[in-house]
Amino acid sequence: xxxxxxxxxxxxxxxxxxxxxxxxxxxxxxxxxxxxxxxxxxxxxxxxxxxxxxxxxxxxxxxxxxxxxxxxxxxxxxxxxxxxxxxxxxxxxxxxxx
Numbered sequence: 411x412x413x414x415x416x417x418x419x420x421x422x423x424x425x426x427x428x429x430x431x432x433x434x435x436x437x438x439x440x441x442x443x444x445x446x447x448x449x450x451x452x453x454x455x456x457x458x459x460x461x462x463x464x465x466x467x468x469x470x471x472x473x474x475x476x477x478x479x480x481x482x483x484x485x486x487x488x489x490x491x492x493x494x495x496x497x498x499x500x501x502x503x504x505x506x507x508x
Contacts, residue, residue, distance in 0.1 A: 451488070458487045 445453070459465065462480070469477060 454488055454491065455484055458484050458491075461487075
């Protein structure tokens, strides 16, 4: 795309479309902020769901048995990822010195 066609396409937008595009410009910042507020486990779960091609919304719509199966699969994949990275999968945050 050259600058001329970009200018022309911007000129063809209505004022409402321009305002809408400005609102979506703030969206990446909001997405980054939401991502940064997630725990590492939440981020990992989200990444695994994406690999599986399932959204949280789709998961909520599944029957309980299917939700349990996907949850088990997520847990297995999380454990595999942690093992691959050399992270302890159990007792990592337990103080055993007491």
